Amino acid sequence: MFTWAFFIAAGFAFLDWASTWKGWKKRLYVAKPATMIFLILWTIQVTAWRGDMMWFGLALVFSLIGDVALMLNPRYFMAGVGAFFLAHIAYLIGFNQTPIPFTLGVFLSAGLVIIAAIRVFQLIKPGVMKVPRGKRFLAAVTGYGATLSLMLFSALITLFKADWSLLPGVLAAIGGTLFFSSDTILAYDRFVRKLKHGQSYVHLTYHLAQGCIVSGAILHFLRIII
Numbered sequence: 001m002f003t004w005a006f007f008i009a010a011g012f013a014f015l016d017w018a019s020t021w022k023g024w025k026k027r028l029y030v031a032k033p034a035t036m037i038f039l040i041l042w043t044i045q046v047t048a049w050r051g052d053m054m055w056f057g058l059a060l061v062f063s064l065i066g067d068v069a070l071m072l073n074p075r076y077f078m079a080g081v082g083a084f085f086l087a088h089i090a091y092l093i094g095f096n097q098t099p100i101p102f103t104l105g106v107f108l109s110a111g112l113v114i115i116a117a118i119r120v121f122q123l124i125k126p127g128v129m130k131v132p133r134g135k136r137f138l139a140a141v142t143g144y145g146a147t148l149s150l151m152l153f154s155a156l157i158t159l160f161k162a163d164w165s166l167l168p169g170v171l172a173a174i175g176g177t178l179f180f181s182s183d184t185i186l187a188y189d190r191f192v193r194k195l196k197h198g199q200s201y202v203h204l205t206y207h208l209a210q211g212c213i214v215s216g217a218i219l220h221f222l223r224i225i226i
Contacts, residue, residue, distance in 0.1 A: 001218065003045045009038035013207040020200040029071060035207055036064040043214055047221050055094030056217040062087035063210065078140065084183075085144050088151040094217060095154035095172070098163050109156040117149040120184050127191030141187075148183055152176040155213065158220075168220040175212030182206040 016031035018024070040060045047053040066083035069076045100106060121142065128138045155176025158169040182205035189198035 001046060001222070003042055005038045005042040005045055009035050009042060010211075012038060013211075016207065017200060017204050020203050021197060032067050032071060032203070033064060036060060036067055036210070039210060039214060040064065043218065046218055051221065052094055052097050053217060053221045055090045056214055059087040059090035059094065060210065060214065062090060081140065081144050085147055088144075088147045091151045091213065092147070092154055095151070095158060098161060100157060101160055101162070103160050105160045106157050109160075110153060113149050113153045113156070116152075116180070117145060120187065121145060124187045124191045131191075145183075148180060152180045155179075158216070164220055165223055168216040168223070171212045171216030171219065175209045175214075175216060178205045178209035178212060182209055 012031045012034040015027060016035055019028035019031055040057065043049065043053065043057050043060065047057075049057040062083050066080045066087060069080035069083055124141070125138065128134060128141055131137050153176075155172045158164040158172045159166075161169070164172070182202050185195070185198060185205065186202045189195045189202070195201070
């Protein structure tokens, strides 16, 4: 399952984390996109993006586009948000190839996600409203946050779907939670208060999130085709 592309991606991820911590901008410009490029290559090597894996592969591609946009001039921030919005849509489709079961665990997951999403919205709203065209920007951020929350919910409920075995479900749930955490830290750092090494924590949780989600998806895919 783990090919050379996976280990190269992991190496670039470590370089990215070190670069954000130390402020090595030139290395960061290489390490951040390279991590996603080799993650994409890994998924192609293992699954060839057959079946449902196409959606997870597309999510990585949109994430790569978002990464590049966010590294550029701040004027491209909304372009980056739009790319990640499409990435979450792709993850949503990938996770929801089978109906949602109506179980206690699913309802509890929904409640936890709603509470977390509302709390984050309340926390960042005052800061968002201070940016130029605050109301329009808030609408965009709200739409993105809703999609992110749905992705988190979809990842969590793989734990309760009959077609997902335990390990892939656990990895997907951890990955979704880390992605939500990464974007929460990013929003807090941007709109509420600057955090010391905030970007380091954003990148760390983000790469671990992507790795866990696609690892869970690959294990799920391999289980289905075997």
